[in-house]
Amino acid sequence: MSAVAVRNEVTVVAEIKGKPVPLYISVFKEGKIIESLVKSPELWQSGNRISFKLKSEGDSLKISNSRVPDVNESDNVIRILRK
Numbered sequence: 001m002s003a004v005a006v007r008n009e010v011t012v013v014a015e016i017k018g019k020p021v022p023l024y025i026s027v028f029k030e031g032k033i034i035e036s037l038v039k040s041p042e043l044w045q046s047g048n049r050i051s052f053k054l055k056s057e058g059d060s061l062k063i064s065n066s067r068v069p070d071v072n073e074s075d076n077v078i079r080i081l082r083k
Helices: 041-046
Strands: 002-006 009-013 023-029 032-039 049-053 060-064 077-082
Touching: 009 060, 032 049, 041 049
Parallel strands: 002 077
Antiparallel strands: 002 009, 009 049, 023 032, 023 060, 060 077
C-alpha cells in the first residue's frame, strides 16, 4: 500500500482483498492522531486507487475497519509521501 499527497489531496494505492468495505482512516503526525475520517466503500469503485482530502498535514495513515477481521494489521499503516 502506498500514499502520496499533493497539498492535502491524498491518493492511496492498495491491494483490495475481498469486497470493498467502509474505511476508517486515522491520520498521524509524529505518532499522534490529528484527524479521523470514515469513507464509504464506493471509493473503491474505480479500482485499487482512492483519493480523498485531508484537513491536516499528517505524516502517516492507518486504514482499518474493526468490523472486519484483519490477519495482518501491520500493513495498514502507510507513510505519506509529499510532492
